[in-house]
Amino acid sequence: SDQVAFIGLGNMGGPMAANLVKAGRTVTGFDVGQEACDKAREAGVDVKGSAAEAVQGAGTVITMLPNGALLLSVYDEVLGAAAPGTLFVDCSTVAVSDARQAADLAVAAGHRAADAPVSGGVGGAEAGTLTFMLGCDEALVEQATALLDPMAGRVVHCGASGAGQAAKICNNMVLGASMIAISEAFVLGEKLGLTHQAFFDVASTASGQCWALTTNCPVPGPVPTSPANRDWKPGFAGALMAKDLGLARRAVEESGTDAAVGSLAEELYRRFADEGGAGLDFSAIVNTIRERSAATAE
Ligand code: NAD
Known part of the structure:
Protein backbone atom coordinates (compact mmCIF):
# COMPACT_ATOMS: atom_id res chain seq x y z
CA SER A 1 0.00 0.00 0.00
CA SER A 161 18.62 1.05 14.72
CA GLY A 162 19.21 3.95 17.17
CA ALA A 163 22.08 5.44 15.15
CA GLY A 164 19.88 8.28 13.88
CA GLN A 165 19.06 9.33 17.45
CA ALA A 166 22.72 8.95 18.41
CA ALA A 167 23.76 11.32 15.60
CA LYS A 168 21.09 13.83 16.59
CA ILE A 169 22.08 14.05 20.27
CA CYS A 170 25.82 14.06 19.55
CA ASN A 171 25.31 16.95 17.13
CA ASN A 172 23.12 18.90 19.53
CA MET A 173 25.54 18.28 22.40
CA VAL A 174 28.16 20.10 20.32
CA LEU A 175 25.71 22.90 19.50
CA GLY A 176 24.70 23.42 23.15
CA ALA A 177 28.28 23.38 24.41
CA SER A 178 29.53 25.66 21.64
CA MET A 179 26.72 28.20 22.19
CA ILE A 180 27.72 28.46 25.83
CA ALA A 181 31.39 28.83 24.86
CA ILE A 182 30.65 31.54 22.27
CA SER A 183 28.37 33.38 24.72
CA GLU A 184 31.02 33.30 27.44
CA ALA A 185 33.55 34.65 24.95
CA PHE A 186 31.29 37.57 23.94
CA VAL A 187 30.65 38.48 27.60
CA LEU A 188 34.33 38.19 28.51
CA GLY A 189 35.13 40.34 25.45
CA GLU A 190 32.65 42.98 26.67
CA LYS A 191 34.45 43.13 30.01
CA LEU A 192 37.80 43.44 28.25
CA GLY A 193 36.60 46.27 26.00
CA LEU A 194 36.42 44.16 22.83
CA THR A 195 33.53 45.02 20.50
CA HIS A 196 31.12 42.32 19.37
CA GLN A 197 31.98 43.04 15.75
CA ALA A 198 35.73 42.78 16.30
CA PHE A 199 35.41 39.43 18.09
CA PHE A 200 33.03 38.21 15.40
CA ASP A 201 35.32 39.29 12.56
CA VAL A 202 38.26 37.45 14.10
CA ALA A 203 36.56 34.30 15.41
CA SER A 204 34.39 33.75 12.32
CA THR A 205 37.51 33.51 10.16
CA ALA A 206 39.73 31.89 12.80
CA SER A 207 39.62 28.70 14.85
CA GLY A 208 36.62 29.87 16.95
CA GLN A 209 34.40 29.51 13.89
CA CYS A 210 31.23 27.47 14.52
CA TRP A 211 27.47 27.42 13.88
CA ALA A 212 26.75 29.07 17.26
CA LEU A 213 28.80 32.07 16.15
CA THR A 214 27.99 32.35 12.46
CA THR A 215 24.30 31.33 12.34
CA ASN A 216 22.67 31.83 15.78
CA CYS A 217 25.14 34.55 16.80
CA PRO A 218 24.05 35.46 20.39
CA VAL A 219 24.60 39.24 20.11
CA PRO A 220 22.70 41.63 17.84
CA GLY A 221 24.56 42.97 14.82
CA PRO A 222 27.15 40.70 13.27
CA VAL A 223 24.62 38.19 11.83
CA PRO A 224 21.44 40.14 10.92
CA THR A 225 19.30 36.98 10.67
CA SER A 226 20.22 35.63 14.13
CA PRO A 227 17.51 35.53 16.87
CA ALA A 228 19.45 38.12 18.91
CA ASN A 229 18.14 40.68 16.39
CA ARG A 230 14.47 39.74 16.92
CA ASP A 231 13.92 39.52 20.67
CA TRP A 232 15.19 35.92 20.82
CA LYS A 233 12.19 34.49 19.02
CA PRO A 234 13.16 30.91 18.09
CA GLY A 235 14.80 29.52 16.01
CA PHE A 236 15.53 26.60 18.19
CA ALA A 237 13.79 26.99 21.54
CA GLY A 238 15.60 26.66 24.87
CA ALA A 239 13.12 23.94 25.93
CA LEU A 240 14.11 21.77 22.96
CA MET A 241 17.83 22.31 23.59
CA ALA A 242 17.32 21.33 27.24
CA LYS A 243 15.39 18.25 26.10
CA ASP A 244 18.04 17.14 23.61
CA LEU A 245 20.89 17.72 26.06
CA GLY A 246 18.93 15.70 28.64
CA LEU A 247 18.80 12.81 26.16
CA ALA A 248 22.52 13.22 25.50
CA ARG A 249 23.20 13.23 29.24
CA ARG A 250 21.17 10.06 29.69
CA ALA A 251 23.19 8.39 26.93
CA VAL A 252 26.43 9.72 28.45
CA GLU A 253 25.52 8.14 31.79
CA GLU A 254 24.20 4.86 30.36
CA SER A 255 27.32 4.42 28.23
CA GLY A 256 29.82 5.61 30.84
CA THR A 257 31.25 8.31 28.58
CA ASP A 258 33.48 10.98 30.15
CA ALA A 259 31.62 14.04 28.79
CA ALA A 260 32.19 16.79 31.35
CA VAL A 261 31.39 19.70 29.02
CA GLY A 262 28.30 18.06 27.52
CA SER A 263 26.98 17.24 30.99
CA LEU A 264 27.59 20.78 32.22
CA ALA A 265 25.85 22.17 29.11
CA GLU A 266 22.79 20.09 30.05
CA GLU A 267 22.79 21.56 33.56
CA LEU A 268 23.10 25.12 32.30
CA TYR A 269 20.38 24.71 29.64
CA ARG A 270 18.04 22.93 32.07
CA ARG A 271 18.37 25.91 34.42
CA PHE A 272 17.99 28.36 31.52
CA ALA A 273 14.77 26.64 30.38
CA ASP A 274 13.38 26.48 33.94
CA GLU A 275 14.14 30.16 34.60
CA GLY A 276 12.25 31.67 31.66
CA GLY A 277 14.29 30.64 28.63
CA ALA A 278 12.09 27.71 27.51
CA GLY A 279 10.30 29.71 24.82
CA LEU A 280 13.29 31.83 23.75
CA ASP A 281 15.91 30.87 21.21
CA PHE A 282 18.67 28.88 22.89
CA SER A 283 21.16 31.66 22.06
CA ALA A 284 19.47 33.84 24.71
CA ILE A 285 21.58 31.98 27.28
CA VAL A 286 24.10 34.79 26.65
CA ASN A 287 21.84 37.06 28.75
CA THR A 288 21.98 34.68 31.71
CA ILE A 289 25.75 34.56 31.44
CA ARG A 290 25.94 38.37 31.24
CA GLU A 291 23.63 38.80 34.26
CA ARG A 292 25.59 36.33 36.34
CA SER A 293 28.81 38.03 35.31
CA ALA A 294 27.49 41.44 36.36
CA ALA A 295 26.47 40.10 39.74
CA THR A 296 29.92 38.70 40.45
CA ALA A 297 32.04 41.53 38.99
CA GLU A 298 34.60 43.14 41.31
P1 NAD B 1 4.43 19.29 19.17
O1 NAD B 1 4.14 19.21 20.61
O2 NAD B 1 4.02 20.49 18.39
O3 NAD B 1 3.80 18.02 18.41
C1 NAD B 1 3.63 16.75 19.00
C2 NAD B 1 2.21 16.30 18.70
O4 NAD B 1 2.03 14.97 19.19
C3 NAD B 1 1.15 17.17 19.37
O5 NAD B 1 0.27 17.71 18.39
C4 NAD B 1 0.46 16.21 20.32
O6 NAD B 1 -0.93 16.49 20.47
C5 NAD B 1 0.70 14.90 19.64
N1 NAD B 1 0.51 13.74 20.51
C6 NAD B 1 0.91 13.58 21.80
N2 NAD B 1 0.55 12.37 22.25
C7 NAD B 1 -0.06 11.74 21.24
C8 NAD B 1 -0.65 10.46 21.08
N3 NAD B 1 -0.67 9.57 22.09
N4 NAD B 1 -1.23 10.15 19.90
C9 NAD B 1 -1.22 11.04 18.88
N5 NAD B 1 -0.67 12.27 18.96
C10 NAD B 1 -0.11 12.61 20.12
O7 NAD B 1 6.01 19.05 19.02
P2 NAD B 1 6.91 19.27 17.72
O8 NAD B 1 7.60 20.57 17.82
O9 NAD B 1 6.12 18.94 16.51
O10 NAD B 1 8.02 18.16 17.97
C11 NAD B 1 7.79 16.78 17.70
C12 NAD B 1 9.10 16.04 17.87
O11 NAD B 1 10.08 16.57 16.98
C13 NAD B 1 9.71 16.13 19.27
O12 NAD B 1 10.24 14.87 19.62
C14 NAD B 1 10.79 17.19 19.12
O13 NAD B 1 11.85 17.01 20.03
C15 NAD B 1 11.24 16.94 17.70
N6 NAD B 1 11.86 18.09 17.01
C16 NAD B 1 11.27 19.32 17.07
C17 NAD B 1 11.86 20.39 16.43
C18 NAD B 1 11.23 21.76 16.47
O14 NAD B 1 11.90 22.73 16.09
N7 NAD B 1 9.97 21.92 16.88
C19 NAD B 1 13.04 20.22 15.70
C20 NAD B 1 13.60 18.95 15.64
C21 NAD B 1 13.00 17.90 16.31
Whole structure:
Protein backbone atom coordinates (compact mmCIF):
# COMPACT_ATOMS: atom_id res chain seq x y z
CA SER A 1 0.00 0.00 0.00
CA ASP A 2 1.30 3.48 -0.73
CA GLN A 3 -0.87 4.90 2.06
CA VAL A 4 1.14 6.57 4.79
CA ALA A 5 -0.20 6.85 8.35
CA PHE A 6 1.10 9.90 10.23
CA ILE A 7 0.73 9.95 14.03
CA GLY A 8 1.51 13.26 15.80
CA LEU A 9 0.45 16.22 13.66
CA GLY A 10 1.93 19.05 15.75
CA ASN A 11 4.31 21.88 14.88
CA MET A 12 6.62 19.53 13.00
CA GLY A 13 4.34 16.62 12.07
CA GLY A 14 1.59 18.86 10.62
CA PRO A 15 3.70 20.47 7.90
CA MET A 16 5.60 17.21 7.28
CA ALA A 17 2.34 15.36 6.63
CA ALA A 18 1.19 18.25 4.42
CA ASN A 19 4.31 17.83 2.25
CA LEU A 20 3.54 14.12 1.82
CA VAL A 21 0.04 15.06 0.64
CA LYS A 22 1.53 17.62 -1.79
CA ALA A 23 3.79 14.89 -3.17
CA GLY A 24 0.69 12.87 -4.04
CA ARG A 25 0.72 10.34 -1.19
CA THR A 26 -2.47 9.16 0.47
CA VAL A 27 -2.02 10.20 4.11
CA THR A 28 -4.17 9.04 7.00
CA GLY A 29 -3.40 10.59 10.37
CA PHE A 30 -4.15 11.00 14.04
CA ASP A 31 -3.33 13.43 16.85
CA VAL A 32 -4.79 13.71 20.35
CA GLY A 33 -5.09 17.50 19.88
CA GLN A 34 -8.13 18.94 18.16
CA GLU A 35 -6.31 21.92 16.62
CA ALA A 36 -3.60 19.72 15.12
CA CYS A 37 -6.32 17.50 13.60
CA ASP A 38 -8.19 20.46 12.11
CA LYS A 39 -5.07 21.91 10.50
CA ALA A 40 -4.03 18.54 9.10
CA ARG A 41 -7.49 17.98 7.65
CA GLU A 42 -7.25 21.35 5.88
CA ALA A 43 -3.91 20.23 4.43
CA GLY A 44 -5.51 17.13 2.95
CA VAL A 45 -4.74 14.51 5.60
CA ASP A 46 -7.51 11.95 6.15
CA VAL A 47 -7.71 12.32 9.94
CA LYS A 48 -9.10 9.30 11.79
CA GLY A 49 -10.55 8.89 15.27
CA SER A 50 -7.62 6.93 16.72
CA ALA A 51 -4.04 5.92 15.96
CA ALA A 52 -5.12 2.30 15.48
CA GLU A 53 -7.67 3.41 12.87
CA ALA A 54 -5.13 5.61 11.09
CA VAL A 55 -2.68 2.75 10.52
CA GLN A 56 -5.29 0.50 8.95
CA GLY A 57 -4.38 -0.16 5.32
CA ALA A 58 -1.12 1.77 5.56
CA GLY A 59 2.16 0.42 4.18
CA THR A 60 4.18 2.82 6.29
CA VAL A 61 3.63 4.55 9.62
CA ILE A 62 5.43 7.77 10.57
CA THR A 63 5.40 9.07 14.15
CA MET A 64 6.33 12.61 15.25
CA LEU A 65 5.64 12.70 18.99
CA PRO A 66 6.89 14.71 21.99
CA ASN A 67 8.95 11.99 23.71
CA GLY A 68 9.92 8.34 24.04
CA ALA A 69 7.25 7.40 26.59
CA LEU A 70 4.50 8.56 24.24
CA LEU A 71 6.20 6.83 21.31
CA LEU A 72 6.19 3.51 23.18
CA SER A 73 2.55 3.92 24.20
CA VAL A 74 1.51 4.71 20.62
CA TYR A 75 3.47 1.68 19.32
CA ASP A 76 1.72 -0.42 21.95
CA GLU A 77 -1.58 0.72 20.47
CA VAL A 78 -0.81 0.40 16.76
CA LEU A 79 1.62 -2.50 16.27
CA GLY A 80 -1.19 -5.05 16.48
CA ALA A 81 -3.49 -3.02 14.25
CA ALA A 82 -1.06 -2.58 11.34
CA ALA A 83 -0.74 -5.07 8.47
CA PRO A 84 2.24 -7.44 8.89
CA GLY A 85 5.43 -6.10 7.33
CA THR A 86 4.51 -2.43 7.76
CA LEU A 87 7.49 -0.04 7.80
CA PHE A 88 7.52 2.07 11.00
CA VAL A 89 9.60 5.24 10.84
CA ASP A 90 9.86 7.34 14.00
CA CYS A 91 10.93 10.94 13.38
CA SER A 92 10.53 12.14 17.00
CA THR A 93 13.59 12.97 19.08
CA VAL A 94 13.80 10.25 21.77
CA ALA A 95 16.50 8.48 23.80
CA VAL A 96 18.65 6.04 21.86
CA SER A 97 17.50 3.29 24.23
CA ASP A 98 13.81 4.15 23.63
CA ALA A 99 14.39 4.15 19.86
CA ARG A 100 15.97 0.70 20.04
CA GLN A 101 13.16 -0.59 22.25
CA ALA A 102 10.50 0.77 19.89
CA ALA A 103 12.22 -0.82 16.89
CA ASP A 104 12.57 -4.15 18.71
CA LEU A 105 8.84 -4.11 19.57
CA ALA A 106 7.93 -3.37 15.95
CA VAL A 107 10.14 -6.18 14.65
CA ALA A 108 8.77 -8.61 17.26
CA ALA A 109 5.27 -7.76 16.00
CA GLY A 110 6.28 -8.71 12.44
CA HIS A 111 7.07 -5.23 11.12
CA ARG A 112 10.18 -3.31 10.00
CA ALA A 113 11.44 -0.20 11.78
CA ALA A 114 13.72 2.81 11.49
CA ASP A 115 14.51 5.87 13.57
CA ALA A 116 14.77 9.11 11.60
CA PRO A 117 15.00 12.19 13.85
CA VAL A 118 15.29 15.52 12.10
CA SER A 119 17.18 18.76 12.16
CA GLY A 120 15.88 21.95 10.57
CA GLY A 121 13.01 23.01 12.83
CA VAL A 122 9.51 24.13 11.87
CA GLY A 123 10.89 26.17 8.96
CA GLY A 124 12.55 23.10 7.51
CA ALA A 125 9.39 21.03 8.09
CA GLU A 126 7.32 23.59 6.17
CA ALA A 127 9.83 23.97 3.34
CA GLY A 128 10.43 20.21 3.03
CA THR A 129 14.16 20.66 3.61
CA LEU A 130 14.70 18.71 6.84
CA THR A 131 17.85 16.69 7.42
CA PHE A 132 16.86 13.15 8.44
CA MET A 133 19.29 11.04 10.46
CA LEU A 134 18.34 7.50 9.57
CA GLY A 135 18.98 4.51 11.81
CA CYS A 136 18.01 1.15 10.28
CA ASP A 137 19.26 -1.97 8.51
CA GLU A 138 20.93 -1.41 5.16
CA ALA A 139 18.04 -3.28 3.51
CA LEU A 140 15.53 -0.57 4.51
CA VAL A 141 17.55 2.48 3.46
CA GLU A 142 16.17 2.78 -0.06
CA GLN A 143 12.52 2.48 0.94
CA ALA A 144 12.89 4.78 3.94
CA THR A 145 14.74 7.40 1.90
CA ALA A 146 12.06 7.38 -0.81
CA LEU A 147 9.38 7.78 1.87
CA LEU A 148 11.14 10.73 3.52
CA ASP A 149 12.14 12.44 0.28
CA PRO A 150 9.16 14.89 -0.01
CA MET A 151 9.99 16.20 3.50
CA ALA A 152 13.77 16.17 3.17
CA GLY A 153 16.67 18.25 2.05
CA ARG A 154 18.92 15.38 2.95
CA VAL A 155 18.68 11.85 4.37
CA VAL A 156 21.85 10.53 6.01
CA HIS A 157 22.01 6.84 6.87
CA CYS A 158 23.88 6.82 10.20
CA GLY A 159 23.91 3.09 10.92
CA ALA A 160 21.68 0.47 12.54
CA SER A 161 18.62 1.05 14.72
CA GLY A 162 19.21 3.95 17.17
CA ALA A 163 22.08 5.44 15.15
CA GLY A 164 19.88 8.28 13.88
CA GLN A 165 19.06 9.33 17.45
CA ALA A 166 22.72 8.95 18.41
CA ALA A 167 23.76 11.32 15.60
CA LYS A 168 21.09 13.83 16.59
CA ILE A 169 22.08 14.05 20.27
CA CYS A 170 25.82 14.06 19.55
CA ASN A 171 25.31 16.95 17.13
CA ASN A 172 23.12 18.90 19.53
CA MET A 173 25.54 18.28 22.40
CA VAL A 174 28.16 20.10 20.32
CA LEU A 175 25.71 22.90 19.50
CA GLY A 176 24.70 23.42 23.15
CA ALA A 177 28.28 23.38 24.41
CA SER A 178 29.53 25.66 21.64
CA MET A 179 26.72 28.20 22.19
CA ILE A 180 27.72 28.46 25.83
CA ALA A 181 31.39 28.83 24.86
CA ILE A 182 30.65 31.54 22.27
CA SER A 183 28.37 33.38 24.72
CA GLU A 184 31.02 33.30 27.44
CA ALA A 185 33.55 34.65 24.95
CA PHE A 186 31.29 37.57 23.94
CA VAL A 187 30.65 38.48 27.60
CA LEU A 188 34.33 38.19 28.51
CA GLY A 189 35.13 40.34 25.45
CA GLU A 190 32.65 42.98 26.67
CA LYS A 191 34.45 43.13 30.01
CA LEU A 192 37.80 43.44 28.25
CA GLY A 193 36.60 46.27 26.00
CA LEU A 194 36.42 44.16 22.83
CA THR A 195 33.53 45.02 20.50
CA HIS A 196 31.12 42.32 19.37
CA GLN A 197 31.98 43.04 15.75
CA ALA A 198 35.73 42.78 16.30
CA PHE A 199 35.41 39.43 18.09
CA PHE A 200 33.03 38.21 15.40
CA ASP A 201 35.32 39.29 12.56
CA VAL A 202 38.26 37.45 14.10
CA ALA A 203 36.56 34.30 15.41
CA SER A 204 34.39 33.75 12.32
CA THR A 205 37.51 33.51 10.16
CA ALA A 206 39.73 31.89 12.80
CA SER A 207 39.62 28.70 14.85
CA GLY A 208 36.62 29.87 16.95
CA GLN A 209 34.40 29.51 13.89
CA CYS A 210 31.23 27.47 14.52
CA TRP A 211 27.47 27.42 13.88
CA ALA A 212 26.75 29.07 17.26
CA LEU A 213 28.80 32.07 16.15
CA THR A 214 27.99 32.35 12.46
CA THR A 215 24.30 31.33 12.34
CA ASN A 216 22.67 31.83 15.78
CA CYS A 217 25.14 34.55 16.80
CA PRO A 218 24.05 35.46 20.39
CA VAL A 219 24.60 39.24 20.11
CA PRO A 220 22.70 41.63 17.84
CA GLY A 221 24.56 42.97 14.82
CA PRO A 222 27.15 40.70 13.27
CA VAL A 223 24.62 38.19 11.83
CA PRO A 224 21.44 40.14 10.92
CA THR A 225 19.30 36.98 10.67
CA SER A 226 20.22 35.63 14.13
CA PRO A 227 17.51 35.53 16.87
CA ALA A 228 19.45 38.12 18.91
CA ASN A 229 18.14 40.68 16.39
CA ARG A 230 14.47 39.74 16.92
CA ASP A 231 13.92 39.52 20.67
CA TRP A 232 15.19 35.92 20.82
CA LYS A 233 12.19 34.49 19.02
CA PRO A 234 13.16 30.91 18.09
CA GLY A 235 14.80 29.52 16.01
CA PHE A 236 15.53 26.60 18.19
CA ALA A 237 13.79 26.99 21.54
CA GLY A 238 15.60 26.66 24.87
CA ALA A 239 13.12 23.94 25.93
CA LEU A 240 14.11 21.77 22.96
CA MET A 241 17.83 22.31 23.59
CA ALA A 242 17.32 21.33 27.24
CA LYS A 243 15.39 18.25 26.10
CA ASP A 244 18.04 17.14 23.61
CA LEU A 245 20.89 17.72 26.06
CA GLY A 246 18.93 15.70 28.64
CA LEU A 247 18.80 12.81 26.16
CA ALA A 248 22.52 13.22 25.50
CA ARG A 249 23.20 13.23 29.24
CA ARG A 250 21.17 10.06 29.69
CA ALA A 251 23.19 8.39 26.93
CA VAL A 252 26.43 9.72 28.45
CA GLU A 253 25.52 8.14 31.79
CA GLU A 254 24.20 4.86 30.36
CA SER A 255 27.32 4.42 28.23
CA GLY A 256 29.82 5.61 30.84
CA THR A 257 31.25 8.31 28.58
CA ASP A 258 33.48 10.98 30.15
CA ALA A 259 31.62 14.04 28.79
CA ALA A 260 32.19 16.79 31.35
CA VAL A 261 31.39 19.70 29.02
CA GLY A 262 28.30 18.06 27.52
CA SER A 263 26.98 17.24 30.99
CA LEU A 264 27.59 20.78 32.22
CA ALA A 265 25.85 22.17 29.11
CA GLU A 266 22.79 20.09 30.05
CA GLU A 267 22.79 21.56 33.56
CA LEU A 268 23.10 25.12 32.30
CA TYR A 269 20.38 24.71 29.64
CA ARG A 270 18.04 22.93 32.07
CA ARG A 271 18.37 25.91 34.42
CA PHE A 272 17.99 28.36 31.52
CA ALA A 273 14.77 26.64 30.38
CA ASP A 274 13.38 26.48 33.94
CA GLU A 275 14.14 30.16 34.60
CA GLY A 276 12.25 31.67 31.66
CA GLY A 277 14.29 30.64 28.63
CA ALA A 278 12.09 27.71 27.51
CA GLY A 279 10.30 29.71 24.82
CA LEU A 280 13.29 31.83 23.75
CA ASP A 281 15.91 30.87 21.21
CA PHE A 282 18.67 28.88 22.89
CA SER A 283 21.16 31.66 22.06
CA ALA A 284 19.47 33.84 24.71
CA ILE A 285 21.58 31.98 27.28
CA VAL A 286 24.10 34.79 26.65
CA ASN A 287 21.84 37.06 28.75
CA THR A 288 21.98 34.68 31.71
CA ILE A 289 25.75 34.56 31.44
CA ARG A 290 25.94 38.37 31.24
CA GLU A 291 23.63 38.80 34.26
CA ARG A 292 25.59 36.33 36.34
CA SER A 293 28.81 38.03 35.31
CA ALA A 294 27.49 41.44 36.36
CA ALA A 295 26.47 40.10 39.74
CA THR A 296 29.92 38.70 40.45
CA ALA A 297 32.04 41.53 38.99
CA GLU A 298 34.60 43.14 41.31
P1 NAD B 1 4.43 19.29 19.17
O1 NAD B 1 4.14 19.21 20.61
O2 NAD B 1 4.02 20.49 18.39
O3 NAD B 1 3.80 18.02 18.41
C1 NAD B 1 3.63 16.75 19.00
C2 NAD B 1 2.21 16.30 18.70
O4 NAD B 1 2.03 14.97 19.19
C3 NAD B 1 1.15 17.17 19.37
O5 NAD B 1 0.27 17.71 18.39
C4 NAD B 1 0.46 16.21 20.32
O6 NAD B 1 -0.93 16.49 20.47
C5 NAD B 1 0.70 14.90 19.64
N1 NAD B 1 0.51 13.74 20.51
C6 NAD B 1 0.91 13.58 21.80
N2 NAD B 1 0.55 12.37 22.25
C7 NAD B 1 -0.06 11.74 21.24
C8 NAD B 1 -0.65 10.46 21.08
N3 NAD B 1 -0.67 9.57 22.09
N4 NAD B 1 -1.23 10.15 19.90
C9 NAD B 1 -1.22 11.04 18.88
N5 NAD B 1 -0.67 12.27 18.96
C10 NAD B 1 -0.11 12.61 20.12
O7 NAD B 1 6.01 19.05 19.02
P2 NAD B 1 6.91 19.27 17.72
O8 NAD B 1 7.60 20.57 17.82
O9 NAD B 1 6.12 18.94 16.51
O10 NAD B 1 8.02 18.16 17.97
C11 NAD B 1 7.79 16.78 17.70
C12 NAD B 1 9.10 16.04 17.87
O11 NAD B 1 10.08 16.57 16.98
C13 NAD B 1 9.71 16.13 19.27
O12 NAD B 1 10.24 14.87 19.62
C14 NAD B 1 10.79 17.19 19.12
O13 NAD B 1 11.85 17.01 20.03
C15 NAD B 1 11.24 16.94 17.70
N6 NAD B 1 11.86 18.09 17.01
C16 NAD B 1 11.27 19.32 17.07
C17 NAD B 1 11.86 20.39 16.43
C18 NAD B 1 11.23 21.76 16.47
O14 NAD B 1 11.90 22.73 16.09
N7 NAD B 1 9.97 21.92 16.88
C19 NAD B 1 13.04 20.22 15.70
C20 NAD B 1 13.60 18.95 15.64
C21 NAD B 1 13.00 17.90 16.31
